[in-house]
Amino acid sequence: MPTFARSLRVVLSAAALSGASIAVADTVKIAYIDPLSGSFATTGQNVLKSWQMVAEIANREKWAGAHTFEVVGFDNKASPQETLVMLKTAIDQGYRYVAQGFGSGAGLALIDAINKHNERNPGKEVVYLNTSAGDPDMTNSKCSFWHFRLDAHSDMRMEALSSFIAEDKSIKKVYVINPNYAFGQQVSRAAKETIKRKRPDIEIVGDDLHPFGQVKDFTPYISKIAASGADAVITGNAGSDLALLIKASKEGNLNSMFFTYFASSPGTPSALGSAGAGRVKSLPYWHPNNETFAGKEIVEGFKKKYNDDFFSSATYAGIALLAKGIKATSSTDPVKLAFALEDMKVQSLNGEVEMRKQDHQLLQPLYMVTWTKVNGQDVKYDHENTGYGWKTDAKLEPRVSALPTSCQMKRPKL
Incomplete structure (x- = not known):
């Protein structure tokens, strides 16, 4: 027992010395x-x-x-x-x-x-x-x-997106289309409010909310956009909803500029292809063809x-x-x-x-980017083996999108 006790003390002492690790x-x-x-x-x-x-x-x-x-x-x-x-x-x-x-x-x-x-x-x-x-x-x-x-x-993104649109005087008519749930409704509201505040001369010529994740063919929506004469489309669609929307616009030969939140998300780049070049924009917080290729x-x-x-x-x-x-x-x-x-x-x-x-x-910063053919210079990385990737139009510092909050947070005791 004494031998065991001494051995135990040695083990415990060693453990105490290396306790941090x-x-x-x-x-x-x-x-x-x-x-x-x-x-x-x-x-x-x-x-x-x-x-x-x-x-x-x-x-x-x-x-x-x-x-x-x-x-x-x-x-x-x-x-x-x-x-x-x-x-x-x-x-x-x-x-x-x-x-x-x-x-x-x-x-x-x-x-x-x-x-x-x-x-x-x-x-x-x-x-x-x-x-x-x-x-x-x-x-x-x-x-x-x-x-x-x-x-x-979504409001922060729209604050940045609308600031960019406000500088483009060629845009006179905007069509808004989003999924019909909380996020999509917020995007729709924010688009109308911020554009009216920053460019009251722009006309909102359409505002559609569609079932989330259920629409398999966006052709009817594309027909409405085309008929409206919209110069630009604003959408918070993501995933298959966005991929199918872009696919339908390509098939319908719609020439409107698309301002999206999530066009760099998986599945969408393949749907863009060459038809999206120069006319589909996105607003990521990072992309591989950033200014330093970080x-x-x-x-x-x-x-x-x-x-x-x-x-x-x-x-x-x-x-x-x-x-x-x-x-x-x-x-x-x-x-x-x-x-x-x-x-x-x-x-x-x-x-x-x-x-x-x-x-x-x-x-954090946000980027406005445009779908562009890979050129080995400012567009080195493509997406989904399409030969096209994102080119930086502008890097928008955090102050551009930062908005005040109404949060009244309850914190636990530490």
Whole structure:
């Protein structure tokens, strides 16, 4: 027994001396809850792989010191109801971090469910990382301490987009078309309000809301746009909705300029082809043909590994923020990290970004880009092997899109 006791003391002393390395070697598990099957699976699968690749880079380069990241996909089938089922499954499996982005309906459901879970389960809190759900209410009237948005919301994007349109005096008529749910309705409202404020001479000649993810042929909508004489179309469509809209415009020989939020999302570039060259614009927060080609190693590595295009740099910002928070707090606890993320600045692929404390909205640059044939100079990287990629028209600094918030956030005790 004395020998055993001495041996035990030696082991405990050694453990105490190396306690830091033992205590912090945790795996931060992120449950990515988005459509991984059905009409929007192409986008969901791509963003899942993006999370996973950035996690691999962070692990290899030890962004969070001894901590590592693991991202696993949960298929919500683009349904808010199924999102809640997947959230419960993830929580039951021990996940404390959740990522989602496709659909504000699912995002709003997550905020409500996570608020209730965290209130009822102190010590088992969950943090929600939002890659692209863009309803402004999520960082305004329905803001939550547990929710962090990594993309610009729809009003912020429209603030930037309308500023760009206001400078183009050739645009006299605009047609607005969006999916009929919270996000699409917000885009429609913001387009009409901001254009009227910045260019009252522009006429809104159409405003359509269509079923989300259900329209298989947009030809009737394209016919209406053509008949309206619109110089430009503004749309918040994404995924298959946007791909099919562009496809119908190509087949209908519509010559209007398209101002989109998500034309760089998977599946859409293939639908653009040569017909979209010079007339389809998008408003990403990053793209591979940026001014310094920042992120080119990830772009090339992603293509080699997945034969796919990396486009969601929100995944990079998300992991970078978490990693910095972990180092700052020496903890992976969601409550401590949530506080640490507030007003945090990190270098992302588009420059310095900041997580605003007041509403947990990321402030970052946005780009206005045009679909252009690859030229080996300012357009080096194509999308989906089309021979076409995005060319920068303008880089819009955070102040252009930053908007005030009505958020009255309730914070827990640390």
